[in-house]
Amino acid sequence: MAKLYFRYAAMNAGKSTALLQVAHNYEERGQRVELFTSALDVRSGYGRIASRLGLSREAEAYSATTDFEALYRLRSAPSCVLIDEAQFLSAGQVTQLHRIAHLCGIPVICYGIRSDFRGDAFPGSRALLTLADDLEEMKTVCRCGRKATMNLRFDASGQQTLFGEQVEIGGEERYEAVCARRFYTGSC
Template sequence: MAKLFFRYSAMNAGKSTSLLQIAYNYEEQGQTVQLFTAGIDDRSGKGRIASRLGLQRQADVFDADTDFLSLLSSRTELACVLIDESQFLLPAQVRQLHQLAHTADIPTICFGLRSDFQGNPFPGAAYLLTLADDIEEIKTICACGRKATMNIRLDDHGHRVREGEQVEIGGNNRYLQVCARCFYSEHVRAKFALASAKKKAAHQ
């Protein structure tokens, strides 16, 4: 029986790399997969899933109007549905994907963040944590060496931003993954700024 899977992590843990590897594995066996990413995320171009390792490919986009049941329930040739940036799913869409897995027997694997830069849950992630049949954390590390479980937002100077809209699209120049201790610390700005500067230099 198919399942709804949720693979979550903090930023920069290799979620997109894992998704693209899974797609490759299916297709190498001659099976058909359907890839989606959030229309709101255009960092690599609209409808493009890209990993920090350089892997990338085109995907369909989802937005608030996407009805996954209507789109996919009759696609009997599908071996798997893979969704990147799944934190941007609406709760109703998560339920559609859960229903899709269990009524159309199409495995669906969602990759995304669990929480935002203030430590608050994304609505899509909260529903995935509730409805997913299989949940797995993809691990990454904080600049201090501990396991990173949280995300922080940075301004253009590498200083932490604590207020603002939940959604602000950005990559290594805007976000860092941190452990819970560093997330709550008031004395780690220099470390954040240094880590941000190193990331910027590596991508120039």
């Protein structure tokens, strides 16, 4: 039975690496996968999934207007759909992916972060936490060694900030995965 999966973690936990490994495993067995990433994330180029380990691969970019159900009415069904940066999905898109898993029999595996730099849920993550048939927390660590579950954003002067748009793409120089203690107090 196909399911909708949500594999989530704070930033820099290896989500993209894990996604690329799953794609490799399917393809090594002669099965076709389709990869998607958010059109908002252009850190490694438009429509490109890249890990910090140096692995990368082309993917189809999805945006707020992407209709996943319409795509799969027009395409032959892949063995699996893999979605990176799933926090940027809309709630409606998550519902579409849930329907694809259950009505078309296609496993859909989404990778993303749960919350933003203010500790607020992303709309896609909130919907995935509600609808996903299987939830898996991927782990990473704070600089103090505790489990990192939150994401900090830094301003131009290197100070933690709680202000700004929810989506501001940036890499390790702008964000850090931290434990809850560091998130709230600024130290471990």
